[in-house]
Amino acid sequence: MDKMIAQFSDIYVQYLRLVLHVLVASGCTESKKSPSPSVIVIGGGFAGIAAANALHEASFQVVVLESRDRIGGRVHTNYSFGFPVDMGASWLHGVCEENPLAPLIGRLGLPLYRTSGDNSVLYDHDLESYALFDTDGKQVPPEVVTKVGEAFESILAETDKVRQENSEDMSILKAFLIVMERRPDLRQEGLAHNVLQWYLCRMEGWFAADADTISLKSWDQEELLPGGHGLMVRGYRPVINTLAKGLDIRLGHRVTKITRRYNGVKVTVEDGRIFVADAAVIAVPLGVMKAKHIEFEPKLPEWKEAAIADLGIGIENKAILSLFTCLLAVLPSTLRRCLIKKPLILLLHS
Numbered sequence: 001m002d003k004m005i006a007q008f009s010d011i012y013v014q015y016l017r018l019v020l021h022v023l024v025a026s027g028c029t030e031s032k033k034s035p036s037p038s039v040i041v042i043g044g045g046f047a048g049i050a051a052a053n054a055l056h057e058a059s060f061q062v063v064v065l066e067s068r069d070r071i072g073g074r075v076h077t078n079y080s081f082g083f084p085v086d087m088g089a090s091w092l093h094g095v096c097e098e099n100p101l102a103p104l105i106g107r108l109g110l111p112l113y114r115t116s117g118d119n120s121v122l123y124d125h126d127l128e129s130y131a132l133f134d135t136d137g138k139q140v141p142p143e144v145v146t147k148v149g150e151a152f153e154s155i156l157a158e159t160d161k162v163r164q165e166n167s168e169d170m171s172i173l174k175a176f177l178i179v180m181e182r183r184p185d186l187r188q189e190g191l192a193h194n195v196l197q198w199y200l201c202r203m204e205g206w207f208a209a210d211a212d213t214i215s216l217k218s219w220d221q222e223e224l225l226p227g228g229h230g231l232m233v234r235g236y237r238p239v240i241n242t243l244a245k246g247l248d249i250r251l252g253h254r255v256t257k258i259t260r261r262y263n264g265v266k267v268t269v270e271d272g273r274i275f276v277a278d279a280a281v282i283a284v285p286l287g288v289m290k291a292k293h294i295e296f297e298p299k300l301p302e303w304k305e306a307a308i309a310d311l312g313i314g315i316e317n318k319a320i321l322s323l324f325t326c327l328l329a330v331l332p333s334t335l336r337r338c339l340i341k342k343p344l345i346l347l348l349h350s
């Protein structure tokens with residue numbers, strides 16, 4: 001009996017050695033040996049960096065593989081104007097404790113410019129400050145903008161009825177057309193018609209999607225955190241840099257393949273390098289998954305592939321124009337001095 005126990009413990013020790021060997025070998029890269037569990041995070045955007053930060057805090061061995069030469073992904077602060085301009089995300093939506101970024105932003109002492117308040121000086125951000133021009137460059141009377149805005153709200157309210165009547169989903173555009181058939185009083189003519197189109201375009205801009213692809217059932221299902229909106233005056237860069245501090249981040253590492261093995265994952269990078277770990281967190285954009293830029297072995301489950309294929313994505317870009325130089329040339333000197341203190345930036349979303 002004692003012999004059996006001895007033999008059993010011997011096998012057990014060998015088994016433990018084997019497990020330990022696998023774990024050691026799987027410490028994120030072949031060269032790095034670590035007894036603690038290891039994770040490869042793919043994608044160094046906010047999601048990937050935040051996940052890596054949490055894992056690192058919990059004593060996991062973490063390596064972040066990022067394809068570009070910088071972290072941040074769709075968060076990218078540009079300093080070339082001499083002050084920070086966020087080319088991607090710039091607002092904190094929901095300035096409240098429930099928002100995991102808010103306490104961090106507070107701790108870093110980063111100022112937020114409240115754009116949901118009455119004293120906002122961001123033009124064209126809310127309806128009250130819109131100055132709309134027609135194609136001939138003439139300003140559309142503000143009362144027309146307001147009146148058509150009310151009609152637009154009524155149309156949206158009517159589309160809700162269409163939603164209640166239909167169990168099948170349809171596009172918001174189709175629902176609009178149904179409403180227009182039923183409620184001729186909401187139809188707009190001439191300039192007002194163009195303004196109505198513009199309202200629809202704003203909606204398309206918000207979703208980065210054409211109206212014939214916006215879901216009637218889901219378009220308003222977003223849950224906003226309380227606390228209003230705050231613009232990151234100094235940009236998002238300090239926030240992502242803080243989260244990234246102390247992390248092992250490999251830039252220029254485009255992942256092409258993820259192989260799941262019985263004892264962990266093997267991740268292949270474009271240039272053929274291989275990383276192994278106990279697990280991987282995939283934080284690349286949906287578009288990368290839809291384009292199948294990363295091969296999975298074995299293949300992802302069918303339900304996951306179907307979800308990736310069915311979800312839509314849109315493209316949203318920002319263009320920043322500094323009117324500083326051209327305005328300096330034409331403005332009187334007093335205004336020039338103001339401009340030096342406060343450069344005028346034109347921010348275009350498309």
Ligand SMILES: Cc1cc2nc3c(=O)[nH]c(=O)nc-3n(C[C@H](O)[C@H](O)[C@H](O)COP(=O)(O)OP(=O)(O)OC[C@H]3O[C@@H](n4cnc5c(N)ncnc54)[C@H](O)[C@@H]3O)c2cc1C
Pocket residue numbers: 042043044045046047048065066067068071072073074075087088089090091092093253254255256283284285288293294316317318
């Ligand atoms: C113009 C614009 C304005 C926006 N404004 C706001 C705003 O004001 N407020 C707000 O809350 N949100 C805003 N957003 C949305 C916000 O930026 C995103 O939701 C958020 O940044 C997404 O973060 P992510 O980490 O999920 O993805 P991403 O930031 O896209 O990060 C994914 C990372 O994965 C990397 N990657 C891709 N493929 C691979 C690969 N094969 N191998 C390795 N790495 C790979 C990419 O390079 C990227 O760094 C805006 C977005 C845009 C485009």
